[in-house]
Amino acid sequence: MSLIVHKYGGTSMGSVERIQNVARRVAKWHEAGHQVVVVPSAMSGETNRLLGLAKEISPQPDARELDMLASTGEQASSSLLAMALISQGVPARSYTGWQVPVRTDSSFTKARIKSIDDARIRSDLESGRVVIVTGFQGIDDDGNITTLGRGGSDTSAVAVAAAMGAAECLIFTDVDGVYTTDPRVVPEARRMSVISFEEMMEMASLGSKVLQIRSVEFAGKYRVPVRVLSSLTDPLIPLEEEMASGTLITFEEDQKMEAAVVSGIAFSRDEAKVTLLAVPDTPGVAYSILGPVAAANIDVDMILQNQSVQGTTDFSFTVNRNDFARTLDLLNNQIGPAVGAGQIVSDDKVCKVSIVGIGMRSHVGVASLMFRTLSEEGINIQMISTSEIKTSVIINDKYMELAVRALHKAFGLDSENGQVAKP
Amino acid sequence: MSLIVHKYGGTSMGSVERIQNVARRVAKWHEAGHQVVVVPSAMSGETNRLLGLAKEISPQPDARELDMLASTGEQASSSLLAMALISQGVPARSYTGWQVPVRTDSSFTKARIKSIDDARIRSDLESGRVVIVTGFQGIDDDGNITTLGRGGSDTSAVAVAAAMGAAECLIFTDVDGVYTTDPRVVPEARRMSVISFEEMMEMASLGSKVLQIRSVEFAGKYRVPVRVLSSLTDPLIPLEEEMASGTLITFEEDQKMEAAVVSGIAFSRDEAKVTLLAVPDTPGVAYSILGPVAAANIDVDMILQNQSVQGTTDFSFTVNRNDFARTLDLLNNQIGPAVGAGQIVSDDKVCKVSIVGIGMRSHVGVASLMFRTLSEEGINIQMISTSEIKTSVIINDKYMELAVRALHKAFGLDSENGQVAKP
Numbered sequence: 109m110s111l112i113v114h115k116y117g118g119t120s121m122g123s124v125e126r127i128q129n130v131a132r133r134v135a136k137w138h139e140a141g142h143q144v145v146v147v148p149s150a151m152s153g154e155t156n157r158l159l160g161l162a163k164e165i166s167p168q169p170d171a172r173e174l175d176m177l178a179s180t181g182e183q184a185s186s187s188l189l190a191m192a193l194i195s196q197g198v199p200a201r202s203y204t205g206w207q208v209p210v211r212t213d214s215s216f217t218k219a220r221i222k223s224i225d226d227a228r229i230r231s232d233l234e235s236g237r238v239v240i241v242t243g244f245q246g247i248d249d250d251g252n253i254t255t256l257g258r259g260g261s262d263t264s265a266v267a268v269a270a271a272m273g274a275a276e277c278l279i280f281t282d283v284d285g286v287y288t289t290d291p292r293v294v295p296e297a298r299r300m301s302v303i304s305f306e307e308m309m310e311m312a313s314l315g316s317k318v319l320q321i322r323s324v325e326f327a328g329k330y331r332v333p334v335r336v337l338s339s340l341t342d343p344l345i346p347l348e349e350e351m352a353s354g355t356l357i358t359f360e361e362d363q364k365m366e367a368a369v370v371s372g373i374a375f376s377r378d379e380a381k382v383t384l385l386a387v388p389d390t391p392g393v394a395y396s397i398l399g400p401v402a403a404a405n406i407d408v409d410m411i412l413q414n415q416s417v418q419g420t421t422d423f424s425f426t427v428n429r430n431d432f433a434r435t436l437d438l439l440n441n442q443i444g445p446a447v448g449a450g451q452i453v454s455d456d457k458v459c460k461v462s463i464v465g466i467g468m469r470s471h472v473g474v475a476s477l478m479f480r481t482l483s484e485e486g487i488n489i490q491m492i493s494t495s496e497i498k499t500s501v502i503i504n505d506k507y508m509e510l511a512v513r514a515l516h517k518a519f520g521l522d523s524e525n526g527q528v529a530k531p
Numbered sequence: 532m533s534l535i536v537h538k539y540g541g542t543s544m545g546s547v548e549r550i551q552n553v554a555r556r557v558a559k560w561h562e563a564g565h566q567v568v569v570v571p572s573a574m575s576g577e578t579n580r581l582l583g584l585a586k587e588i589s590p591q592p593d594a595r596e597l598d599m600l601a602s603t604g605e606q607a608s609s610s611l612l613a614m615a616l617i618s619q620g621v622p623a624r625s626y627t628g629w630q631v632p633v634r635t636d637s638s639f640t641k642a643r644i645k646s647i648d649d650a651r652i653r654s655d656l657e658s659g660r661v662v663i664v665t666g667f668q669g670i671d672d673d674g675n676i677t678t679l680g681r682g683g684s685d686t687s688a689v690a691v692a693a694a695m696g697a698a699e700c701l702i703f704t705d706v707d708g709v710y711t712t713d714p715r716v717v718p719e720a721r722r723m724s725v726i727s728f729e730e731m732m733e734m735a736s737l738g739s740k741v742l743q744i745r746s747v748e749f750a751g752k753y754r755v756p757v758r759v760l761s762s763l764t765d766p767l768i769p770l771e772e773e774m775a776s777g778t779l780i781t782f783e784e785d786q787k788m789e790a791a792v793v794s795g796i797a798f799s800r801d802e803a804k805v806t807l808l809a810v811p812d813t814p815g816v817a818y819s820i821l822g823p824v825a826a827a828n829i830d831v832d833m834i835l836q837n838q839s840v841q842g843t844t845d846f847s848f849t850v851n852r853n854d855f856a857r858t859l860d861l862l863n864n865q866i867g868p869a870v871g872a873g874q875i876v877s878d879d880k881v882c883k884v885s886i887v888g889i890g891m892r893s894h895v896g897v898a899s900l901m902f903r904t905l906s907e908e909g910i911n912i913q914m915i916s917t918s919e920i921k922t923s924v925i926i927n928d929k930y931m932e933l934a935v936r937a938l939h940k941a942f943g944l945d946s947e948n949g950q951v952a953k954p
Contacts (some may be wrong), residue, residue: 124587158607164547166618173617174626176610187599188588194596195589202599206629207674251630307866388817483543 109141110275110492111233115243115265118152119282120339121185127151131192133280133343134238140347143233145272145441147243147265148189150181166505170218175245175255177346178217182242182261184279189501190240200238205245205253207390210264212246221263222325224271249270259320266323270330277332278354279319285355286318288521289373293512296522300355300371307371308357310464310498314374316416324350324357331359369467369474370519373512374498376457377505379413380432381490382439383424386450396447397423400438406431409460410493410502420450424491426502432456458490459505461512463519464498475499481518487511532564533698534656538688540668541575542705543762544608550574554615556703556766557661561621563770566656568695570666570688571612581849594639598668598678601640602628605665613663623661626651628668628676633667633687635677642669642677644686644749645727647694664691682743689746690875693753694793697797700755702742703762708778709734711740711944712796719945723778723794730794731780733921737797747780754782766793792890792897793942797921800882800928802832803855804913805862806847809873812839819935820846821871829854832883833916833925843873847914849925855879881913882928884935886942887921898922904941910934 113309114137130148137144158177162169169177186202193200205212209229212219232239243261246254253492256263262279269277285299286308303311305328312321318336327334337354387393394413399406412424427435437524468474475492478499482489487510491502503511516522537560541555553571560567581600585592592600609625616623629633631651635642635706655662665685669677679686692700708722709731723857726734726750735744741759750757760777817836837846850858855877862875891897896923900914901922905912910933914925926934939945 139824161611165614170617171615173610173613177607180607182605184600188584188598191585191592192594217861373904
């Protein structure tokens with residue numbers, strides 16, 4: 109049959125009972141004749157418990173040692189899952205990142221996978237075992253344990269699937285797929301049975317938390333078919349039914365039956381906006397502003413520079429709200445004086461709302477329908493940023509839910525057949 | 532200065548505050564110019580928590596996966612200790628068993644150390660770092676994680692000290708040394724400043740829980756000077772004072788100033804006794820009885836076979852009380868009928884009390900003083916077993932405390948200068 113990779117998140121692995129349910133689901137796939145590699149996260153709460161201990165020890169714990177510590181969570185959950193499978197009569201074996209080995213660079217706490225040796229896994233699969241590989245972790249060239257950062261188990265699973273040439277990578281999670289938008293905000297939100305890789309990239313980077321963005325990048329790079337589906341169904345649900353559930357991330361656009369112009373509405377409240385007014389517009393001013401920000405390890409999202417007027421320009425960008433205080437501090441005390449900005453204004457009560465859809469490539473007027481919809485709701489747009497398949501706006505965050513609901517309706521996502529209202 | 536190995540037990544590592552105290556103590560040694568390797572146990576309670584999860588998953592969890600699971604406890608505590616040292620300004624690095632590597636055989640859950648590669652540790656020490664090595668664990672020839680069994684961190688520490696040629700191995704624990712007997716039973720029990728290796732072997736195997744017996748074996752094999760001392764003192768206690776505290780296990784008998792004939796009284800309540808009466812005394816009968824017991828993985832302690840009378844003999848042995856039911860079952864249903872025993876009698880209300888002392892080698896009459904003392908207290912002796920430096924008796928367990936107190940007094944261990952009452 110096929111080689112299938114399963115990934116289970118922390119909630120799915122959150123208790124002994126849940127681990128036994130995961131084992132039942134995996135056993136079902138194994139008994140159907142599939143070769144199964146399972147990548148589990150740590151039991152929910154465990155990573156936070158460990159990092160909490162580290163923070164008590166030191167406000168800035170050593171990064172190498174943090175990875176030594178954090179990697180134990182997945183090692184424990186993986187061995188527990190192996191025990192559960194074995195006790196259910198399924199031969200199984202768990203491997204840590206270094207045992208596989210999953211080779212990474214040496215960027216502790218946010219390492220990137222360089223290669224995965226599949227020999228050990230393959231030999232176990234061929235002898236009939238289920239193989240469990242700890243998510244989230246690897247080993248660098250010096251033999252140090254590394255971790256991939258939050259949500260890294262998704263990336264591990266996709267990377268293992270890529271290395272093994274798996275038929276599909278099933279990401280089991282506590283939602284049953286990717287939705288047109290967050291159902292907690294728009295009850296009419298619908299699950300997409302298929303989403304294109306590009307759209308998923310935008311959805312993940314724009315704040316949809318279903319999949320870690322690096323796992324989507326990995327899936328794209330190696331063209332791994334990824335399916336997001338629920339681990340909360342009956343573990344013995346028939347295989348065919350399970351394979352048809354959730355949301356498939358596809359690379360073949362014609363597979364996408366629901367050819368809506370806009371596929372989904374993404375949003376994020378973790379935004380803050382800063383603007384330097386009346387900056388003398390000299391060559392290199394953007395670098396003078398953003399260089400120190402990057403050096404302080406602050407991620408900048410949207411960047412906007414207006415047309416120069418009388419030799420000065422206004423320069424705005426957005427950062428994660430967690431970095432807002434540090435960013436302001438840098439601007440007021442260092443960057444502002446250095447570039448000769450007239451004034452610095454800021455707002456951390458903003459949010460980002462985005463429409464995403466591959467159909468936007470070939471449809472004009474999509475953005476203008478977005479702007480009209482927001483205007484009809486009396487929502488002022490503060491910044492706009494576009495790419496080929498998405499348009500994002502920054503607005504006052506008190507309007508976020510209103511904007512998402514209005515856009516979801518305007519682009520026809522409420523209706524069952526997802527027909528877009530023609531712009 | 533010197534290369535010193537420190538080992539800290541689970542209680543010493545039991546909380547963030549305690550880990551920080553361990554770091555202060557280690558920092559003191561490091562700042563005094565010593566090269567320090569630290570072997571920590573898991574935080575107290577952690578190993579039990581993990582094994583509890585495993586037991587919930589399966590009554591008989593897979594041994595390989597148990598080791599994957601259990602080894603995470605020491606990995607976590609080691610990295611936390613490294614963070615604490617680094618945050619106190621002491622360069623430090625933690626290594627798991629496989630990173631060192633500590634090579635073991637493949638007996639999961641009770642592996643034995645085969646070799647320790649000291650290159651990585653030594654290079655870190657030479658660059659001024661404190662090196663932390665996870666206790667309790669290693670790696671087998673197939674790259675599987677193994678653990679050394681309960682108390683294995685003592686063995687790890689002594690083995691690291693042996694491999695590195697350390698000047699001393701300091702076992703920090705929640706008692707301040709090895710006592711003439713358990714102070715909870717005999718308030719007059721005194722700490723020994725020095726104990727011979729042979730005596731420590733007997734004390735450890737006879738039920739004194741201060742050190743795991745395999746760690747003592749290791750110390751003996753490689754002649755590693757081991758000191759048992761308290762981790763509950765002020766971590767900044769002067770170095771000279773600390774080095775003079777606790778109990779030193781020595782290989783040089785003339786170092787032992789307190790040349791008492793009997794050094795200590797050991798005891799154990801976990802005993803059970805079985806006897807096969809009127810067994811036809813044919814060659815090989817001992818093996819016919821004990822072979823099946825060993826095959827059932829039951830450890831036999833004392834063995835006694837009486838003089839044959841009229842072609843039959845009585846055969847007694849003791850086992851751990853936990854194995855009593857299984858042993859009786861074997862005897863009644865398998866061994867007894869096979870060897871033609873007349874009757875099987877048993878008693879699980881017995882205990883073992885032992886006197887230990889290197890002086891016994893050259894003093895006659897030590898055992899008889901023991902027997903006289905017990906007889907004066909009206910305590911009946913059920914079995915006797917002797918070695919060159921210990922005499923053990925099995926008695927009714929209700930007399931245990933009485934016997935220990937009486938012997939402690941009779942052999943002069945109550946008095947400060949430990950003078951033995953001449954037999």
